Amino acid sequence: MNTKRIVSLVASLALVLSLSLGLSGCGDKAAQDDSQDSTDGSAKYVVGICQLVQHEALDAATQGFIDALNEALPGQVEFQNKNASGDSANCSTIVNGFVSDGVDLIMANATGALTAAAAATSDIPILGTSITAYGVALDIDNFSGTVGGNISGTSDLADLGKQADMISEWFPEAKKVALLFCSGEPNSRYQIEEVAKCLSDKGIETKEFAFTDTNDVASVTQSAADYADVVYIPTDNIAASNTEAISNVLVPAGVPAICGEEGICKGCGVATLSISYYDLGVTTGKMAAKILTGEADISEMPIEFTEATPKYNASMCETLGIEPLEGYTAIEE
Amino acid sequence: MSFLSSLMNALPGAAAQGLAWGIMAIGVYITFRILDVADLTVDGSLATGGAVCVMLIRAGLSPWLALLCAVLAGMLAGFVTGLFHTRCGIPAILAGILTQLALYSVNLRIMGSKANQALSVDKYPLLLSQRYVRELSLKNPLPLLLLFTVAVIALLYWFFGTEKGSSLRATGANPNMARAQGINTNSNIVLGLMLSNGLVALSGALLAQYQGSSDINMGRGAIVIGLAAVIIGEVIFGKVFMNFGLKLLAVSIGAIIYYIVLQIVLQLGLNTNDLKLITALIVAVFLAIPYWKSRMFRHTAQSKQKGGSQNA
Numbered sequence: 001m002n003t004k005r006i007v008s009l010v011a012s013l014a015l016v017l018s019l020s021l022g023l024s025g026c027g028d029k030a031a032q033d034d035s036q037d038s039t040d041g042s043a044k045y046v047v048g049i050c051q052l053v054q055h056e057a058l059d060a061a062t063q064g065f066i067d068a069l070n071e072a073l074p075g076q077v078e079f080q081n082k083n084a085s086g087d088s089a090n091c092s093t094i095v096n097g098f099v100s101d102g103v104d105l106i107m108a109n110a111t112g113a114l115t116a117a118a119a120a121t122s123d124i125p126i127l128g129t130s131i132t133a134y135g136v137a138l139d140i141d142n143f144s145g146t147v148g149g150n151i152s153g154t155s156d157l158a159d160l161g162k163q164a165d166m167i168s169e170w171f172p173e174a175k176k177v178a179l180l181f182c183s184g185e186p187n188s189r190y191q192i193e194e195v196a197k198c199l200s201d202k203g204i205e206t207k208e209f210a211f212t213d214t215n216d217v218a219s220v221t222q223s224a225a226d227y228a229d230v231v232y233i234p235t236d237n238i239a240a241s242n243t244e245a246i247s248n249v250l251v252p253a254g255v256p257a258i259c260g261e262e263g264i265c266k267g268c269g270v271a272t273l274s275i276s277y278y279d280l281g282v283t284t285g286k287m288a289a290k291i292l293t294g295e296a297d298i299s300e301m302p303i304e305f306t307e308a309t310p311k312y313n314a315s316m317c318e319t320l321g322i323e324p325l326e327g328y329t330a331i332e333e
Numbered sequence: 334m335s336f337l338s339s340l341m342n343a344l345p346g347a348a349a350q351g352l353a354w355g356i357m358a359i360g361v362y363i364t365f366r367i368l369d370v371a372d373l374t375v376d377g378s379l380a381t382g383g384a385v386c387v388m389l390i391r392a393g394l395s396p397w398l399a400l401l402c403a404v405l406a407g408m409l410a411g412f413v414t415g416l417f418h419t420r421c422g423i424p425a426i427l428a429g430i431l432t433q434l435a436l437y438s439v440n441l442r443i444m445g446s447k448a449n450q451a452l453s454v455d456k457y458p459l460l461l462s463q464r465y466v467r468e469l470s471l472k473n474p475l476p477l478l479l480l481f482t483v484a485v486i487a488l489l490y491w492f493f494g495t496e497k498g499s500s501l502r503a504t505g506a507n508p509n510m511a512r513a514q515g516i517n518t519n520s521n522i523v524l525g526l527m528l529s530n531g532l533v534a535l536s537g538a539l540l541a542q543y544q545g546s547s548d549i550n551m552g553r554g555a556i557v558i559g560l561a562a563v564i565i566g567e568v569i570f571g572k573v574f575m576n577f578g579l580k581l582l583a584v585s586i587g588a589i590i591y592y593i594v595l596q597i598v599l600q601l602g603l604n605t606n607d608l609k610l611i612t613a614l615i616v617a618v619f620l621a622i623p624y625w626k627s628r629m630f631r632h633t634a635q636s637k638q639k640g641g642s643q644n645a
Contacts, residue, residue, distance in 0.1 A: 054606060083605040088548040089350070089540070090608065092463060093592065096346030097599050100467070101339045112548055115451050119545025120346075120463045122455075139391070139451035149455075183441050184549045186449035212437055 043078035045105070045292045048098035050117060052110035053086035055237055056263060057156075057277040061129045062109055064281025065288070072289035084113065091116035099124065105288055108153075111137045111186045118151060125291050125298045128153030129284040130277065132187035132235065134303050145302045152301040154284045156235060158260060158273045158308040160191060163232070164198030166310070167258050170271055170325060171230050176205045178228035180221060180246070180257075182238035183210040191234035191260060217242045218249055225253035233269065235260040243267020247316075256320055262311060266331050270322060271312040274331075279306045340600050345466045345475060347596040351589030352478035353539045354558055356485055358566075358588045359581050360532030361559030367493075368505040368525040370418075373429035375533045375559060377436025378410040379552030382534025383541030384443040387452045390542075396460045400538050406443075407534020408527040410436060415523030425522075440549055448549040452541065459542045474543060481539065482585050485532065490578040492528075501525055533559075561616040562588035568622050591615065 047069065051058050062081065069077050080103065084090035095117045098106050106126045108114040114128040114137055128134065132155060135143025146152070167177060177199055181188035196206045209224040211217050217238070224231055231250060233239050239246065240263050247268035250257055259265040262274035283304050290296035312328040324330075357379060364372040382403040389399035410432055417428035444450045454462040461474030492498045503511040504521040511518050533555070541547040566580075566587030574583050598611050 080602075081605075082599065083608070085605065085608045086550065087554065088544065088546070088551050089354075090605075092350060092544045093347070093595055094599060094605070096350070096463065096466075097339075097343050097596060100342030100346065101600075102342075111449050112546070115449070115546035116463075116544050118451075119454065119543070122464060136447075137449070137451060139453055139456065182448075183446070184448045186447060189447055 044076040045073065046078045046080065046101065046103045047105045047107060047288065047292075048095075048101070048103040049079060049081045049107045049109065050091055050094045050098070050113040051081075051083045052088075052091065052112045053237070054083055055240070057235075057237075057240065057261065058109050058130055060277040061281035061284070062107075064278040064283075065107055065109075065129065065285040066281075068282040068285025069288055072286065073292065077292070088112040088116065092120070095120040104292060107284065107288065114138070114151075114153070122150055124150060126151045126153075127284050127288055127291070127298075129280055130156050132157045133190050136190050137186065146300065147303070148299050150298060152287065152298050152303060154280050154287070154304045154306065156187075156261075156275055156277065156280055157191075157305065158235075158275050160194040161198050162308075163258065163260060163273050164195050164202070166271060166273060167199065167230055167232060168202055168204065170258065170322070171256065174204060174229040176207070176228045176230075178209050178224035178231045179206055180209050180211075180224050180231050180233050180239065181236045183212055185236050185238060188234045188236040188239075192232070195232055195234070211238070213238065214242055214245075217245045221246050221249040222253075225249055225255045228255060231255055231257040233257055233259045233264055236264070240264050240267075251316075251319060254320060256316075256322060262331060265311065265313050268316075269313055270316050270320065271310070271325075271328060272331075273308045274311045275306050275308045336600060340597060342467070343596050343600060344593065346463065347592040348589050349461075349463070349466050349474050349478055349543065350540075351592035352475070352482055352585065353536055353543055354592065355482060355536075355562060355585030355588035356539065357533045357536035357555060358559045358562035358584045359485060359489070360529040360536070361556065362563050362581065362584045363489075363525055363529040363532070365560065365563060366505075367502055368522060368529075370425045370505075370522065370526070371429070372411075372414060372526060372529060373426060373556055374410055374414045374432045374436070374526070374530055375429075375556050376552045376554070377433035377440070378407045378530040378533045379537035379540075379555045380440045380547065380549060381410055381436055381443070381552075382407050382537030383547035383551055384440045384450070384537075385534070386538035387450050387541050387547040388443055388445070390452060390457050390459070391450065396458060396542070400460070400535065403534045403538035404531045407537070408531040410534070411526035411528070411530030412523060414530070415526040418526075419519035419522055437549065444547065444549065449546055451546045453545060461539065461542050462545065463543050478539065481535075482582075485535075486578055486581045486585070489581060493577060497524075557612070557616065558588070558591065561591050561612075561619065564616070565590050565619045568619050571623075 049062055051062055082094040091113045099121050106117050106124055108117040108126055108128045110130050117126045131137050134147055179192040181192055199206050207227055209220050211220040243264055256270040257268055259269035259272040262272055265272035283306050291298050310328045311331045312324045314330040317324050364370045385406045386399045386403040389402055390396055414428045414432040417423045418425050454464055461477050465472040466474055500516045501521045504518045508518045563584050566583035570583035574580050594615055
């Protein structure tokens, strides 16, 4: 290898490093804004957060988790908040960093992050959040509600039987229900299958309408609207990012939607059994505090849920001429 | 913990990921450098490999047989791209995109209409898992990944030395000349695409076991990582490694370097929202180096010439 090659190689590596250093400088500031109470070096516990993708609901869960831990153990926890930008291979890289740093606890936000963390360590406690069904996500037969080992967490599952009941309560005339979801979302399929079972027990016909990504949301929604009297949308991330496109099809067609989550309902639905992802994160944070202080043993902690509140979308009800049922509160605009 | 010691700790994991992706990058090298075809099937066939492997292991098949089936499935994907390109006259880049698009649905079907299928190392006798990457035992994935890499390179080295392999290289180097020699370039392109995507699927199958699940989106952007590995390998070892086998090794090392740089960037505490930007910058810098170097050399050569004429 001649000197020129070495010089250019060193120069290029230095360039990459300085660029990343520059950017990581900005990153540190942003991270500190996220977690005001984190202290450098003096913190007693280090917690690694691996979030699958930038997303309103997941961001809220992470924030709730950080806030709850900062409240329970003020100034004692240092957070390493990492986002895989939607790429499951990045989850492995991030979790690898956590394990090599020897963090005290890993918080895995969404399914891809949880499976990567579970593959990476059987010692460090892992808390999942925003996960719908742990039995499905971790491939556990006859799931009892407690994962055991080094894994526990919180589930964003709102009672699916109740959601199916909502459809028949709001729309007693409905004969056909379209199940609208993204085929790339692990959690959505589980939900629509459960809802379909409950609906068929009531004698209501269902049909699946799956879109693959943002690009075909509108056309798939159109065929769902053509088919159905009512549309059901589960807690689906892609649906959540495309509520405007969905509502632009459903409103002109006069087809109402029952949704699995408040964010989606606010954009394109009529009613929902809503859970707050921030509260879910807070619940997870409280579990984390107990594990860090040694108050609880993660292998014995069952999966926790958060209370769901029935809500409706006032402006959508008005547009479609639907009278809101009693017991439902309006979603704040 | 200091930055350096935690980085040293993270290196085995980064190396393992790099080795697994390196096999995919070698597949990309076959189409991109030897066949001179930009094949975008890889974004789909990587997930196909992972999906086939995970589903078969879950069904109780031995992991080795599952790996073999994954490779065959990947080759089938390459075969389809090849047919689109050679029999339907679709430009290679479009043929790859079409197959990649179709594979999304195919992969979903393979995974039983689920976007993510878990494969726990506690439940199945997996060949490798991220869990043991820092352990000094036979379960450590690094030796196995090294073995796979060496075996793949050795097989390809042998193959490209045979008559068929040489005709494949001729197809990429100069198709008109190859045809004049009586080589069927169309069937060679199909063969090359099958070979490449078989390797990509092998990589996907290894990765799925390593990270403990197959995901419908796991191949998204794989071609970028593959090209990055090829180019990093060429920039660093281009002048040193002249032998074909060593060139393939350079690709694999390129993938390892890519993952180590990514790990360093993450360990530095970067805001991960900038991850994709950093990835693009790393690749862009390595892509630009050969160009800057050639300009620098031309510049110095010209100034030398000028100096010479002034002296005369």
